[in-house]
Amino acid sequence: MDFQVVVLAGGSSKNLTPLVSKELPKPLLPVANRPVLSYVLHQLEQNNLKDLIVVVEGEDTALVVGAWISGTFIDRLHVEIAAVPEDIGTAGAIRAISHHLTAKDILVVSGDLVSDVPPGAVAATHRRHDAAVTAMLSSIPVSGPLDSGSSGGKDKAKKLGRYNIIGLDPGKQFLLHIATGAEIEKDARLPKRILRAVGQMEIRSDLMDAHMYAFKRSVLQEVLDLKDTFQSLKEDVLPYLVRSQLKSEALSNRTPQGEENGNEKVTSQNNQVFVSRILANSSTPSFHDHSSENPDGSASTRKTHKCCVYIASSGSYCVRLNSIQAFMDINRDVTGEADHLLTGTSSDPNNNIGPSPKLGTKTTVGPHCMLGEGSEIGDKCQVKRSVIGRHCRIGSHVKVVNSVVMNHVTIGDGCIIQGSVVCSNVQLQERVVLKDCQVGAGFVVTAGSEYKAESLARKEK
């Protein structure tokens, strides 16, 4: 279908500091005991997209991620791993691999997207409108009712600030305004031209940019070349394209026109105009056409490009793993209501929901739990709505609620873990109480200590 897929896997993430590390970069962060990147890759694979470019920040990370991909998706996917320097942003990453891009359209997917929205839908919308860029929007995930009240409130308030303000046309097909990041706090500035052309705009703040974009390659490359200060696709490139859609400096129309001229040498220019007029008159006009009409009705030479949106239906699941809260939510949802994301993905045979590992007597494992292979749980434990990794050893009288426990964790007797993330190789000695904490990899929590809403990590040597 003439699409190239770029997966921006990223590297380390500041938002997830205690969880990710050099050894465990963000793409490999386990979500329900599978690296988060595998969700994206698996979904792409299901959609028959087998030639991918995975962009990873940092050489070392690239090696780790590359090893994992080639181990897991061997001979199922054809993946190119591209390592880019850190801190050049998403736009910089695309710029760095720009010479690899050859197809007509580029699908850019963030590696931390956990979603069941078919990428084909975005691509199809993009093609249908012949757009310069198509962004996927999804409704902001509500923190589920199961969320423990104490952790919810504060984080949610923080989260709302990060989402976007989005302006749509009445048909909900075109993107008219997008404010992201810090811009949200400022006054919204709308180009008058767009408002006049559309007549009516719907401003929404309940949608978030899912960071899955389809770009027209020529436009993307041109913008990146032109504006070399652009750092982020989301915060620079997309708003720029949206802003300039009625006075396109990206010259998106130039390339296709050139192609057309090449194609139809036989037809005289006159006939070509005729044909294009027939086509234009009969197609549903978008506001772009109206705005490019001069008052006297003749189409002006002003160039426009279209910025489309695909709004994921409310029933679909679409979350980005970009914060610890999101990490918790995704873990909960994937084991719970969105468990269809796991089914059929028996790439790891150890992904089983339910208690196959050894359980002590009188231990209860509630619904929506996941226990990794080889984990042992002692007597009289309680596990509720939690994910426990592989080869964990949990003593007796332990309570794990709403938490994520990664691999090779040793938990002593009598611990209580609530709403926390416990990374790999952590040792919790006896009677530790953790509430809303994040424990970095390899940390040792001494016996009897009690933490609340703290982030514990090993000091870097």
Next chain:
Amino acid sequence: MDTRRVSSAVPRVRQVGFFTPNTPAHQPAPTRSQSGPPTSDSPPLSDSPASNSLSPVMIPPPRHLSDNLGGRAYALPVPGRGNAGEHATVGSYNPSESVLWLESPPRSRIGDEELSEGTESSLGWYRRSNSAKVASSLPSGGFDLSQVKQPESVAAVEAKNPLPEKSEAQKEQASNPKSLKAKTTKAERRALQESQRAAKAASKAEANKSNAPGGAASSKPMKQPPQKKDGPPVASSVAASERGVDRPVEKERKKDLPPPRMQFDDESRVDKAKRRSLLNQPEARNRVELFRHLPPHKNGSQLPYLESKFFELHEMHPSVYKVGLQYLTGDTSGGNARCIAMLQAFQEAIRDYSTPPEKTLNRDLTSKIGGFVSFLIECRPLSMSMGNAIRFLKSRIARLPLTLSESEAKAALCSDIDRFINEKIVLADKVILRHAATKIRDGDVLLTYGSSCVVEMILLYAHEIGKQFRVVVVDSRPMLEGQKQLRRLVAKGLSCTYTQLNAISYVMHEVTRVFLGASSIFSNGTVYSRVGTASVAMVAHAFHVPVLVCCEAYKFHERVQLDSICFNELGDPDAVSKVPGREDVNYLDNLTDKQKENLQLLNLKYDATPSDYISVIVTDYGMIPPTSVPVIVREYRKEYLLI
């Protein structure tokens, strides 16, 4: 259909049978001069008037064969016979051609090496010239194909149907010798036959000596007038190609007979189709009984499904997929636009096509196009015009000479498509503009319905050339297509009135002309067009306002249809019950399920206007009455199969 096939078959037989006595009258004509009607210089036989009276009736069907293939070719290169292709002189042409054709096979059968050489060389010439300028002239394209299929076409034809020739042997003898013809006119019929039998051998020898070497000699040197120089070989090749082409065409016509349309109330078939289908067919609920046989509307519910499959449809070319999506969502509508969009998508697909190993381009590409077409049909039923265009494309693919390389074949097909768009749509529209503009007088009030791109162009054109007139745009829910058109008309400075279909009888008082577009025109003159057109035409008829239907000839279809029930298209049923943007009038929204069971929504897209209500059809071949549609269909259908 059946009757037509018979009629086209019958005259060929009769033609041979009838002009035996008549030949003397005709025969000298081509050699001497172009005095068309044979009455002038032929002291007629007793039955010659009969044949004369017959010929005007019977000639047209064979004429379009010979005219398209031979007649045109004659008309072009030979200056002296400039009028040869025209109607008046055609009568004198048929016999000569058929005679010439009949002449050559016996000669080659006799075993004259030089003749077969001659024909072969001339054929070779044709082939060469054709590969040099592929599809530059209509007739040679026709020769080329038939000949490449059967390099020694004369011999092949002979081998293929030896029987008719033997049965025609007598007539050959009668018509063969030119020297005898003057005599035979005077003679009695029996005497004629006797003498001819006697003279047969001699005449053939004569003919061979005189004609064949000449043909061989003259065919080589010059390129320009192939028809003039060597009568026999060319004529024989004309005739042969006429034969060779005619058969496949007939076969094709059988093949092209629209397969019995899917009746969507036939459950077993629907199930079968569902399994084959790319899209999942929606479960239609509460469809109107009378229209259950029509394919249910596929609207929004299909879109997500198709979208999610985006990357899985490998065999679908992206451009075809895009066009399909646009059909499905209604982004592209209008017969011409849909047809152009489809053809351009096919063009792109052909450009990107490469023949898989161990397959031939002709067959594989045909099946590929077939796949595209069925995908498009699933997105939205095709219009007649698109069916015609597809038929054209497929016949072009099927007739691609095997000798062409892949890139040449692709280039040829692409230019064919371009040519189809140019000739059948763009140029046709331009011709229609000219024709229709002559019917617009100053002070007219023109009424148009909905949005037809031809009518719109006519109005703009008439405005451009300074006619003073007013336009009434009549529109109807739920499409409200007229508004789009209205916007463009008003922008160009035309004075317009906009009204809904309900008010048609009020506005009709002041209207002096009605211009309508058409999706298709059937052979009985029925105009198949946007729903509502029929009412407009009927009201206009009642008010004695002339109704002009503007339609390109490629939209004509040989089908005969009397009503708009058996073939139609269903639109989104919800569109009629919901008014977008008007929450206050959505009275049908909150029905209970039980109430909904009693409600059947019908949104038809097309209707059929009987020919009685149509004054004239403006088409690219001129302005014709609706009764003449079958003539256009018959005469020109071949042509665009053979372009």
